[in-house]
Amino acid sequence: MANRSAGQNAARVAAGVRIGLGWKLGVPIGLVALALACLIILPVMVVATTASQNEQGTTACSVGGANLAGAPSSIGGYSGVQLENASAIVDAGNSLGVPSYGVNIAVMTAMGESGLRVLDRGDAVGPDSRGLFQQRDNGQWGSYEDRMDPTISATNFYKALLKVPGWQQMDPSEAAHAVQINADANYYTKFWTTAQQVVSALTGGSGGGCQDASNISVSGNGQEVAASIMAATKQGKIQWLTPAYRDQVQAIADPNNWDGDTFTGDCAIDTRVLQVIVVATQTFPKIGISDLNRRCTGSTPGAGVYSLHWQGKAVDFYSFDGIATTGRDDNAMKLIPKLDQISNPGAAIGQLGCTGGSPDLKTMHQLLDSCNHLHYQLGPGNEPLSVTK
Structure with a gap:
């Protein structure tokens, strides 16, 4: 290989300001009463151990070729x-x-x-x-x-x-x-x-x-996945708009906050949401996160305490590859199909109506939301995500 002089790092601009969020209930209006009743009791976060990632084993893709x-x-x-x-x-x-x-x-x-x-x-x-x-x-x-x-x-x-x-x-x-x-x-x-x-x-x-989805792989239990997110943060691959959300993941990454497979801390985040964050880091060299568990920050925009953010079952991204996202820009459209393929039934993606691409979804449904981030939330069940081979 050639011996070259030092190249200039490409400038990266990470900007994202939360202005306001639309309703993100993820349930039909007719089921609101039932949803309110269920939200009285905070869900128990289930930690699922996933298979180890095989870096060398690959299978031919059915899509994605050049034209x-x-x-x-x-x-x-x-x-x-x-x-x-x-x-x-x-x-x-x-x-x-x-x-x-x-x-x-x-x-x-x-x-x-x-x-x-x-x-x-x-x-x-x-x-x-x-x-x-x-x-x-x-x-x-x-x-x-x-x-x-x-x-x-x-x-x-x-x-x-x-x-x-x-x-x-x-x-x-x-x-x-x-x-x-x-x-x-x-x-x-x-x-x-x-x-x-x-x-x-x-x-x-x-x-x-x-x-x-067969080529998407995330390894480890909840603590290990959180630890990998913090390692990526230390490397500068994840930026946090609000330090409190970074601290939530840091607490989950701490083995001292676990009793076997149960997280004993105050600010739980569903392991599947952490897996989604890892998938995003596998898609882009750098990502920005603006929202996780709002119950511990007291933040109540949009759907307020009825948002799945309040349960630790949602995540918002404000940038991909150092570029602010609208939720339907080219970068967002790279991630959305992957999330659709791995998601559990009833999962949802935000930014319906924002300028840009129109995803062809098989599992997720779309929610109206402000065009300064990409919102993702889990479906109502406890089904695992398809993130292992």
Whole structure:
């Protein structure tokens, strides 16, 4: 790989101000009386232990492939054979069942290494580097022909990426660096936004990669999932609009606040909501959270004490990838289909009526809400989410 000077980190603007929330009862009007009665007793938070995540085992996706014929002739300054190569990278990831985040990382890496061209040359540091990913002749990346083949070289990149522990929780450039072992871990950051644009345009806005629930995996019980969220917070991957909500998760992450599988603290959050947060961190390198358990903060906007936030069964996101969300912007539309596939019956997503995409939902229903965040709430039952393979 080339030895490069330090790249500039892409500027990230995280902004989100809560203005007001619509009603989020998640039940038909005819059942309001029943809902009020049920809300008198706070629910017991059930902790379900999920299977361990298998970073290396993947299954081909049924959706998310590239459609070069339906894409613009030029995307982000890339065109012609460059977009053909990007399509090959997307389809290679799709055939392996790589999540959307990994597909975008692969395209970003190839942009940084070769400008999305199959180069038959290296540089002073790596004179034997070849192909889209500038893979070395060291036995790790196959033959010369393999390294010069867009599909095979991309496949080998993905296989190496999937072996990196915790790659889905890394920043994009950090994950690419773990595979490429280049000089500057931040080098690829400047290609990230354009890579997302290219992948989105080539895949009709799906973001590439697997959106299937079978490829979404969250491991651990409630305490362990909360601990992973706090680890991501420490790494700067999760921002909290209100520190009190961060502190709620921190309390759940503390093993001293557990008696076996029962959380003994005051501000419980349903483990399934924590799992949704982890899924969001697997979808974006950075997320912003603005709302969790309101009972412990005394916050009563919108539906007040009847909101599922009051029960710890809802979460609001105010930004994805450092960009404020309207709940129907491109970033939100990457996450919503995943949540629909993993959700329990009766779950709901907010921001109905906000400008942007219109999700085709199979499980969740939609709620009217203000267009400065993305609201998610669980369904009324205790069914587990489909977050394990």
